[in-house]
Amino acid sequence: MTTSTNGTFDRTPFIAGNWKMNMDHVQGITLLQKLAWTLSDAKHDYSRAEVAVFPPFTDLRGVQTLVQGDELEVVYGGQDVSPFDSGAYTGDISGQFLAKLGCSYVLVGHSERRTIHNESDDVLNAKVKAGFRHGVTPVLCVGEGLEIRQAGTHVDHTLAQLRAGVEGLSPEQATELVVAYEPVWAIGTGEVAGPEDAQEMCAAIRSELATLFGADTAAATRLLYGGSVKANNAASILKERDVDGLLVGGASLDAAEFANIVRFESHLVTD
Numbered sequence: 317m318t319t320s321t322n323g324t325f326d327r328t329p330f331i332a333g334n335w336k337m338n339m340d341h342v343q344g345i346t347l348l349q350k351l352a353w354t355l356s357d358a359k360h361d362y363s364r365a366e367v368a369v370f371p372p373f374t375d376l377r378g379v380q381t382l383v384q385g386d387e388l389e390v391v392y393g394g395q396d397v398s399p400f401d402s403g404a405y406t407g408d409i410s411g412q413f414l415a416k417l418g419c420s421y422v423l424v425g426h427s428e429r430r431t432i433h434n435e436s437d438d439v440l441n442a443k444v445k446a447g448f449r450h451g452v453t454p455v456l457c458v459g460e461g462l463e464i465r466q467a468g469t470h471v472d473h474t475l476a477q478l479r480a481g482v483e484g485l486s487p488e489q490a491t492e493l494v495v496a497y498e499p500v501w502a503i504g505t506g507e508v509a510g511p512e513d514a515q516e517m518c519a520a521i522r523s524e525l526a527t528l529f530g531a532d533t534a535a536a537t538r539l540l541y542g543g544s545v546k547a548n549n550a551a552s553i554l555k556e557r558d559v560d561g562l563l564v565g566g567a568s569l570d571a572a573e574f575a576n577i578v579r580f581e582s583h584l585v586t587d
């Protein structure tokens with residue numbers, strides 16, 4: 317993204333709310349309705365910033381019905397996808413199911429999946445490919461834990477996750493892919509990485525994508541930052557050149573707060 321000075325962006329900003337395991341299907345509808353009303357009242361221009369929510373699987377049918385019925389411009393996705401397409405995989409949700417529910421995106425490799433569910437790079441690469449097979453764009457999450465950050469090897473670590481996740485993709489797929497840098501030490505801790513930390517990593521990711529897929533792809537791929545984002549720090553992070561959007565956890569559960577993050581441009585100070 318360019319800076320705020322001329323009000324233009326190299327890539328359409330992408331502001332996403334990951335609800336994690338919060339909001340049952342009734343609460344989820346209320347939250348999405350409130351968000352849509354708040355953005356509508358504020359006359360949010362969705363062509364200035366794409367808005368996505370990632371509700372639990374059990375909410376998706378209700379979300380689809382609301383989005384279609386009220387013709388909302390908010391897009392949505394699943395928080396995970398099976399690497400398999402169908403069959404005896406108890407508990408899994410296939411990319412085809414997500415596509416049928418109107419999901420535009422799916423999160424792959426969130427740190428909570430990598431750590432709590434021990435998802436390996438190979439499995440995550442298979443999930444990225446499963447998303448693409450079914451026309452659901454993966455949002456590949458990468459990022460280091462505190463020990464790695466303290467050891468100073470966070471860039472190498474994160475780029476290794478990236479390379480494993482995108483293995484075998486075409487340049488066209490890599491262009492469509494969204495990558496979210498979420499340092500584990502900043503998730504849910506209130507400890508936000510500084511804008512310069514987000515920029516350092518997003519620049520490194522873009523440069524790696526250029527090496528792997530060519531400069532045109534790297535220039536188009538959207539890169540997000542996630543970790544303790546709030547309305548009061550969103551604009552400063554989004555001012556960074558290579559940060560194209562935000563993946564928001566806790567603050568996305570509050571419609572007013574999330575709407576303020578979506579409307580980050582109104583908080584940008586032009587100089």
Ligand SMILES: O=C(CO)COP(=O)(O)O
Nearest residue numbers: 334503504543544565566
């Ligand atoms: O994990 C995150 C989004 O996927 C970030 O969560 P928090 O915004 O709650 O730190």
